[in-house]
Amino acid sequence: MTAETNPAGVEQSPDDGQAWPRSIAVIGAAGLIGSGVVYQLALAGVGNTIHLVDVKENVARAHAIDISEAQILAGVRAPRLSVVDPSATDSWDEVDVVIVAASAPEVPGGDRRDFLAANLRLLRLLAPTIEKLSGNDGIVLLLSNPVDVLAECLHRITDIAPDRILGYSINDSVRFQAAVAREIGVEPHRVRAQVLGEHGKGQVPCFSSVLIDGAPVTLTASQQEQIREDIDGWFQRWSALEPGRSSGWTTPLGVVRMISMMARGETFPAAAWTAGAQGLEEAFIALPVTMGSGKVKRTDWQGSPEEQAALVKAAASVREAAALNLSQELPQEPGRPGPANAVTATNEKTRKADQWRA
Numbered sequence: 001m002t003a004e005t006n007p008a009g010v011e012q013s014p015d016d017g018q019a020w021p022r023s024i025a026v027i028g029a030a031g032l033i034g035s036g037v038v039y040q041l042a043l044a045g046v047g048n049t050i051h052l053v054d055v056k057e058n059v060a061r062a063h064a065i066d067i068s069e070a071q072i073l074a075g076v077r078a079p080r081l082s083v084v085d086p087s088a089t090d091s092w093d094e095v096d097v098v099i100v101a102a103s104a105p106e107v108p109g110g111d112r113r114d115f116l117a118a119n120l121r122l123l124r125l126l127a128p129t130i131e132k133l134s135g136n137d138g139i140v141l142l143l144s145n146p147v148d149v150l151a152e153c154l155h156r157i158t159d160i161a162p163d164r165i166l167g168y169s170i171n172d173s174v175r176f177q178a179a180v181a182r183e184i185g186v187e188p189h190r191v192r193a194q195v196l197g198e199h200g201k202g203q204v205p206c207f208s209s210v211l212i213d214g215a216p217v218t219l220t221a222s223q224q225e226q227i228r229e230d231i232d233g234w235f236q237r238w239s240a241l242e243p244g245r246s247s248g249w250t251t252p253l254g255v256v257r258m259i260s261m262m263a264r265g266e267t268f269p270a271a272a273w274t275a276g277a278q279g280l281e282e283a284f285i286a287l288p289v290t291m292g293s294g295k296v297k298r299t300d301w302q303g304s305p306e307e308q309a310a311l312v313k314a315a316a317s318v319r320e321a322a323a324l325n326l327s328q329e330l331p332q333e334p335g336r337p338g339p340a341n342a343v344t345a346t347n348e349k350t351r352k353a354d355q356w357r358a
């Protein structure tokens, strides 16, 4: 049985199918990002089965038909697409990766934290589904915004091990790469640059590790300021266009790249649990990570003192936003956990944090 590499670069065996991940569930699969993720995974031949989950089941079914036909056109045999009946949770199997792209309707206004209250309510509703689908070993990849605060909330309200939760934030690094390229007048593909910290206002562009053609480069203070202004203004410029859509091209492609890097044990930036990272409060912020033995692992990274200080600030801010919003949720509606449960969840956090550290 020989292994082969599929178009996404993920190891695959002709007899045995995909090595990892074999199965993926996409929650919010009828939406722009969710359906885009399914499309990219399907055409890249990642996994044996992709389960599509969405309250708009009819739209998810239409996407599944359309994307399956695109697979025929592209000559791709796997993965198989399966639309899951959201009411038949008993029959759901555990999967290797649960991708969460479900979202309340969003009107971008310049700050992703504006979506927190509504998407946290949704996350609470979806938490049992996410726990069931991810089982004991699955990785949960959050896309819904604000991604790091929601990752922190998910950790607090569920029993999912924090080293199985990740938040997608690669777009920030892509935008940093583009801004550096614009500033110094080179093609973006010649630049390597990563953003850590929060996906939003607390982002930390790592100027100390910018590479051009693989070689370190020192940018002047004024260049750094220009680049910072450029990337900090990205979401506001996007919102001002009033496009009525999020980044439906970059994000799904980035998700497939991220899953490929996870499968290959490569390092990439993602919102991950900070526990044990020197000087950082426990929270989820973007750090360089790899995946090994089915767990997310932080990789060593040494930034400048300013970058380290900005990470410290970002972790504290994410932690505080999660705690505050969990304790301030609206009064309980029928069938939805309310503030009392949020407080319990916050208290639970202490117990669980000790358990994960043990």
Ligand SMILES: NC(=O)c1ccc[n+]([C@@H]2O[C@H](COP(=O)([O-])OP(=O)(O)OC[C@H]3O[C@@H](n4cnc5c(N)ncnc54)[C@H](O)[C@@H]3O)[C@@H](O)[C@H]2O)c1
Binding pocket: 027, 028, 029, 030, 031, 032, 033, 034, 053, 054, 055, 056, 101, 102, 103, 104, 105, 106, 115, 119, 122, 125, 126, 142, 143, 144, 145, 147, 168, 169, 170, 171, 199, 245, 246, 247, 248, 251
């Ligand atoms: N992390 C990132 O870099 C990044 C990039 C782009 C978008 N996003 C975020 O991804 C999320 C999705 O964006 P979008 O443009 O696809 O939004 P969208 O409105 O097109 O899709 C959201 C989907 O969620 C579904 N949904 C709502 N409630 C649900 C439930 N209870 N169960 C299952 N599905 C449910 C909706 O039916 C809809 O299909 C947003 O929060 C957006 O901000 C994050």
